[in-house]
Structures are given as C-alpha cells and as structure tokens.
Amino acid sequence: MALDIAKNIETNCSNDAGCCCGDLNRESLESNSDWKTYIPITITVVIFLCGIVLDYFKTDFFKGNMRLLWYIVAYLPVALPSFKNAGTALAQKDFFNEFTLMIVATLGAFLIGEYPEAVAVMLFYTIGEMFQNSAVQKARKNIKSLLDVRPDSASVIRNGSISVVNPESVAIGEFVQVKAGEKIPLDGKMLTAKGSFNTSALTGESVPRTIREGEPVLAGMVNLNSVIDLRVEKKYEDSSLARVLEMVQEASSRKSKTELFIRRFARIYTPIVFALALAITIIPSFIVSDYLFSDWLYRALVFLVISCPCALVISIPLSYFGGIGAASHNGILFKGANYLDLIAKVNTVVIDKTGTLTEGVFQVQKIESVYPDKEKMIEYAVALESKSNHPIAKAMLEYHPDILPYDFNIENVEEIAGHGMKGLVNGKDVLTGNTKLMKLHKIKYEQKIDDIKETVVIVAINKEYAGFFVISDKVKKDSWNAISRLKKLGIKTTVMLSGDKKSIVDDLADELNIDFSYGDLLPEDKVYHIEKLKKDSDNIVAFVGDGINDAPALAISDVGIAMGGMGSDAAVEISDVVIQTDHPSKIATAKQIARSTRAIVIQNIVFALGVKSLIMILGALGIASMWEAVFADVGVSLIAILNSIRILRKDF
Known part of the structure; x- marks a missing residue:
C-alpha cells in the first residue's frame, strides 16, 4: 500500500516509474482513516492475543491443526487486502512488490511453523500502513484546503433578478453579487465603493485586504463584510484561482531526480532481494555441514521482510509533496518537485525592478x-x-x-x-x-x-x-529584508535588471545592497545578462520578474520565479515558481523550504538504508529475528514518514 500511496501523491505518475500498482483514488485514501479501517486490525489483535495466551499455558485444546486454524483466522483479516493488491499487481505483470514480499515471508513462516510471527508481521505491517495513510492525509491537508476554496456557485444578476448558477456558465461582462462570507466565484472588477477580503487562498496572507471600486477582485477571495457587486472580466477556466489550482494539481507530475532514482532503484532492487533470499535458503546446503532447511528458510524470510523498500518509496515523494504543501501555505507555488531541488542549489539571484522590488504603483x-x-x-x-x-x-x-x-x-x-x-x-x-x-x-x-x-x-x-x-515609483518595504535574507542564505551574487533609467536602477541597487545593476534594458538585454551569468558552470541562476517583458528572461533562467499571482499571465505561465504575494522576501522563503525539503530527503535515505542494511546482514547471519525485521520495515517506514511531514509544521 505504501507504493500505492506514493503513486497517489504523484497524481500523474506513469506506470514505468513505479514498482507497484493498484492506484487508490483520493476518496479511498481518505476513507482509510475512518472507523472501517480499525475493524480488521481489531479482529486480528483480539484473536492473535488470545492465541499467544493459549500458547503460553500450553493447553491440550490448542495444538496441531486447531492451533494452525486459529492463527489463519487471525491472519486473514489483515492479509486479505495484501492478497487483493498482489493479485491486481500480478494482472499488470508486476511480480516484485511489497505485497508479494509480505505474502511470501508470512506464508513461509506458516510453512515452518512460526504461526505467531507470521500473523505479527502482517499485523504490524497493516498498522504501519494505517499510520502512513494518516501521515499522507496530513501532508495533503494544505493543498486540499486550497482545492476546497473552489467556489460552487455564482449569484448572477440577470433580467433584474438574481440567478444562482455554476461559475463555469457565467460569461464575461455579466454582473455578479457576492454576500458577506461568500467566496468570489470569478475574476472581475469591483463595482461597489469598497470591500474587505480574505485573500489567503491565493496569497497565503491572513491579513484582510481592502479593495476599492474599479480595482480587480479575484476568484477564491472571501468577501468579509458587506454585499458587493462585480463585473466579470474572465471566464472561470481563465481565472486566477483556476490557474492556481491547475498549477498545484500538476506540480506532482514533475518529479525530482531523487524521486525518479528511488523509483528506478526500487524496481531493480526488489527482484534482486528475492534472488538473494533464495540464495540464502539454498547455497548454505552446499557449504554448511549441519544445514537445516527450516533454519535457513527462516533467515531468508527475515531478509525478505527487512528488504521491503516502502520506507524510501513512500517517504521520498512524500517529502517533496510536503515541501510543495508547505510552500503553498506560505503563498508560494512550485510547479514541480524538480524545482524544489533546483532552487535549493541557486546561488545567483537576478531580480527585475518594477513591480518586484518596487511597488509598481506609479x-x-x-x-x-x-x-x-x-x-x-x-x-x-x-x-x-x-x-x-x-x-x-x-x-x-x-x-x-x-x-x-x-x-x-x-x-x-x-x-x-x-x-x-x-x-x-x-x-x-x-x-x-x-x-x-x-x-x-x-x-x-x-x-x-x-x-x-x-x-x-x-x-x-x-x-x-x-x-x-x-x-x-516607490520601493517596497520588504525589499531590504529580501536582499538581506538572500545573502544570509548563501546567495553569492545578486543582480538587478530593469528597462528603467540606469541612474534610477543604480541608486536603488546601492540602497538595497545589490551587487550589480543594469538599466535601460530591453527584454533581449535581460536574456543576454542571464546567459552571460550561466556561462559560468558554477552559477545556478534564478530570475524574478512580474511583467510580460520578463517572460524571455524567466524562460532562459535555471529557475524562473514570477512575482505575484496577480501579475502578467505570460510571466506566471512560463515561470517555474509563482510567489502569490507581492513580498520579495518570499524568494528567500522559497529557498529555505527547498533546502529543508532536501535535508529531510537525505536524512530519510541515509536512515532507511542504514538501518535496513544492518538488520539485513544480521538476519542473514541468523542473529536478527522476524521481530527485528518488522521494526526494520514498518518502524523505519513510519519514522521516515513522520520525518517527512515535519516540514509542514515548520515556520519559515
């Protein structure tokens, strides 16, 4: 199931990338947390504990076939989902996955008479999956809350009366009325004198914003005070909210190199593990004088349980998913996990002046x-x-x-x-x-x-x-903080490019402590300066801009960052990262989130591989039992998952 969850986190994951199949949709993922989840676990725990007690007292009733049947009944409630998923995987020609690992290991334990251990492995595996589901839901929470702001209806003024319709059916130029507490259904122009709005769904900012007559109002904002009227300026599919939702939903389709490597690794690694387990069982028969098949089979089964790669396959994409969620919570939209990796490495930041470092309100x-x-x-x-x-x-x-x-x-x-x-x-x-x-x-x-x-x-x-x-124009109050934070984060070079007068650009660069500045530039001149910086292979260049004239520079940079969800459509469309607020300090926040995400990914890889390698060696030597194997699999997975979602609780 861990691999299924990983595929659900990456909603557009291809079959080639994964090592398991049997996708869960969002509803089934969320339903795993309800009371029905606990029924099979509860049944297994009760029967299993009764069996342990009966084993302890060595009753005559609890022997032979009766004992075997008892533990089979305890085993089935938690094992049946794995059998079902394994069957689905086999139908899709996926023979090596965590389900077959667990089934082979537990059936092997039954075969050699280790009934309690067989039940315990499947039970703890299922409990671990339950906690993993909970962790995944927590990671989805920020993005799911964003998806929940999608307006369900629009009150359109037609023929002198109000008609409640689907926002997608409203045409440009129609008039919409929004009551206090309701969401703005479409992008439009304010017709009422003024109103107060919660813009957190679009910008991540909790402070209410006052919008006056003639100013733009965006879908997803929440009207806080009084009834307002607006004239629709864009169709729903072209609205700022629809654009944000599309970017968030597509973000997981662009995977980081680490994610892609882990999936390729798991796909090759699992059949190798099966081969090694077979070797552990058979090869000693040729070289060990007192060879006992059941002992070496037990070691192989322990090896199989330990080797399950779910700790990596679920925690790595979940770490990136958590990073995207944390960024969304802070009003920053990454268009893919690959850009989290890239921005973490950025050491040169090139920034447009007007609308980025200055208010852009002339x-x-x-x-x-x-x-x-x-x-x-x-x-x-x-x-x-x-x-x-x-x-x-x-x-x-x-x-x-x-x-x-x-x-x-x-x-x-x-x-x-x-x-x-x-x-x-x-x-x-x-x-x-x-x-x-x-x-x-x-x-x-x-x-x-x-x-x-x-x-x-x-x-x-x-x-x-x-x-x-x-x-x-005037400088944004946040601009000084932005440049200062970037330098503290290790950005070695800051550059300001602008089509404005060179004298104005140079003065502002001195004021903000920016290293280099260039004015009187055309769009192609900005591209020239970025290409010049990129000629040095040590430079990883991010460009930050907000206007249509910044689009070529955003496209040519290693990481293009569009400033403001309310800025140019062209800039937002072509960028890799979108900062939904007008605060340039969010550039530094984006880099902090990316660095934290990468640190967690590395921690999970080192921890999971380290513990598993140690217990695998001990298992092959006959030192580690099935109980240690359960910890090396389920325990390590759970610790890695909990480490992955730490980023959602951090303040940036």
Missing part, C-alpha cells in the same frame, strides 16, 4: 508640454496608454480618470517591449514611451529629459516632440 508627478494644446496632448497620450496593462499606463489613466478611451478613435496600436506605445488617436500619429522610442523614430526631444532621474514618458504627435510625463 504616480504622475509632473507634466510638461510644448504642444499648442496641453490638454489635447494629455488626452491623446492617455487614450493611447489605455490600450496597455503596464503599471505606467495605469498611473496615467488614474491621473486623468475623466478621460474615457471609448470617446476616441484609437487604431493601429502597437506596444513595443522596452520602448513604449505607438498608434493613431483620432487620426493623429501618437508615440508615448522612453528615449529609446524617440531615437528609434528619429524624434528630437528636450535635452533636460536625460537628466531627470525619475521615469519619464515622452509624447510625440505627428512625428514631433509634444511633451513629457514625470512618473515615480
């Missing part, structure tokens, strides 16, 4: 114009920027909320990554962007713009310079 500080009609210049610029989702564009729209884009005829819009926007607004050729955009279109602008430290959006109308917006 404010217009100043506007200068040389255009004959300043208000017209502002209108044209804001109308064009309304077609972009960039934080700077949002700042310009918020500065002039009375400018309604649909009042303008906007055509041929093109967003040039790292440069800005171009398009036709009411028939006029409008450019809004940085100095690179102006130089690209050979437009001369005022020289003083180069000396402004803040972000500048230059406006050109009909190929002529028209003016500029000065826009500023």
